[in-house]
Amino acid sequence: MSQTMNVSQELLTVYAPASMGNVGVGFDLLGAALAPIDGSLLGDRVMISKAKSGINFSQIGQWAHKLPSQGKDNIVYQCAEFFLQKLQREDGVTICLEKNLPVGSGLGSSASSVVAALYALNEHFDQPFDEQALLGLMGEFEGKISDSVHYDNVAPCYLGGMQLMLNARDKACAAIPSFDNWYWVVAYPGISLSTAKMRELLPAQYDKSVAIDFGRYLSAFVHASYQQDASLAIEMLKDVLAEPYRAAAIPGYTEARDALAELGMLTTGISGSGPTLFSVTDDLALAEQAKDWLMKHYISQPGGFAHVCKLDQLGTRCV
Structure with missing residues (x-):
């Protein structure tokens, strides 16, 4: 990259929203970004400015105490190292993570931090990477920390909306239409679950019939999204790959799913690998009723x- 690019002198603040990986029907292939309707920010923020030398890192926020105490062990610090190496530069930066998402929640916590950090760094250095190149860096770095590249949190967190993973040569993902009248009620019970351990619950092989069902449900859901056929989309929003094996490992999930169905919610699923759940309705009053039920019966620990x-x-933006 050019060594003459400008570097911003001012403090820049970037917000990256929470995300649902899988969205039930699209294991590792579908993701969506979340925005609470009350206007609150459900996601991490990163503040960045120029420093004389080195990477000056700090962390604040409700969930900062759950992160490594040594800055160099934090993924945002590592993002800065990674980005500067890509630019082959030794500029100094001051970078602060405001950790607002719980770790191991199923809400794309690590993706939110990574996306916010790399977006902020790219803005700070006058956008040396275009959208697709920056997305590639986000996926590459996320792969370093999770041992495999999955874009289903990174892509919607960065680009917003609902994203279908393509993994094509020149395009990692594509936005698909969503249903503007749907409300997504999400509830985090306050406990953390290891993504790696939740993956270990899944079988190494699936029956052919399950593979066919997975392809049918996902393709039909995408079709229904483009047709804006809400009833078909809801009917197809089924998880045959992960939920059958993970549901019992999430305390209170099956009871909550059954209770939400009795309330009249259209469908309920696991956000990412859990323990956060999502439940869908097109009725705002019912959504608020479901939220109240979950607050009373699903939230089990402080911070839920x-x-x-x-x-x-x-998606991700300067705020």
Whole structure:
């Protein structure tokens, strides 16, 4: 890269929203960004400015105490090292992570930090990487920390809306239409679950019939999204790959799913690998009722929360 690019002198703040990986029907292939309808920010923020030398890192926020105490062990510090290496530069930066998402929640916590950090660094250095190149860096770095590249949190967190993973040569993902009248109620019970351990619950092989069902449900859901056929989309929003094996490992999930169905919610699923769940309705009053039920019966630990959300169409942005 050019060594003469300008570097911003001012403090820049970037917000990256929470995301649902899988969205039930699309294991590792579908993701959506979340925006609480009350206007609160459900996601991490990163503040960046120029420094004389080195990477000056700090962390604040509700969940900062759950992160490594040594800055060099934090993924945002590592993002800065990674980005500067890509630019082959030794500029100094001051970077602060405001950790607002719980770790191991199923809400794309690590993706939010990574996307916010790399977006902020790219803005700070006057956008040396275009959208697709920056997305590639986000996926590459996320792969370093999770041992495999999955874009289903990174892509919607960065680009917003609902994203279908393509993994094509020149395009990692593509936005698909969503249903503007759907409310996504999400509830985090306050416990953390290891993504790696939740993956270990899945079988090494699936029956051919399950593979066919997975392809049918996902393709039909995408078709229904483009046709804006809400009833078909809801009917197809089924998880045959992960939920049957993970549901019992999430305390209270099956009871909550059954209770939400009795309330009249259209469908309920696991956000990412859990323990956060999502439940869908097109009725705002019912969404608020479901949220209240979840606050009383699903939240089990301090720090747990529930929100009525729409999809965040903006994705990561300067705030």
